[in-house]
Amino acid sequence: MTRTDIKRKMGLMSKKKKQSDAYSWEQQFRAAIEETGWPLMEITRQTGVDHSQLSRFMRGERGLSITTAERVAAVVGLELKRVKRKSQGGKR
Numbered sequence: 001m002t003r004t005d006i007k008r009k010m011g012l013m014s015k016k017k018k019q020s021d022a023y024s025w026e027q028q029f030r031a032a033i034e035e036t037g038w039p040l041m042e043i044t045r046q047t048g049v050d051h052s053q054l055s056r057f058m059r060g061e062r063g064l065s066i067t068t069a070e071r072v073a074a075v076v077g078l079e080l081k082r083v084k085r086k087s088q089g090g091k092r
Helices: 003-009 025-036 040-047 051-058 066-076
Strands: none
Touching: 025 051, 025 066, 040 051, 040 066
16 A cells, blocks of 8 residues: 555545646656755755755645745755646636
């Protein structure tokens, strides 16, 4: 049983989790940060982001604001880019 399954059973998580494409931007961002090989302590030192905040993000326990994500991206050499999605039916 996965951690997500346990959380669902305990009522800590909605069964309907919004997933776009294969990975959310957060999952892609986490993977890109990990691929840099930078220690979290060094990233937090250079960005001024609280270590526990970034650590919880990397464990999937919380999100990041766009501002914080941009600061982290700039330090580790990543580029955040807004991409328009195709409409999934209906008007918005």
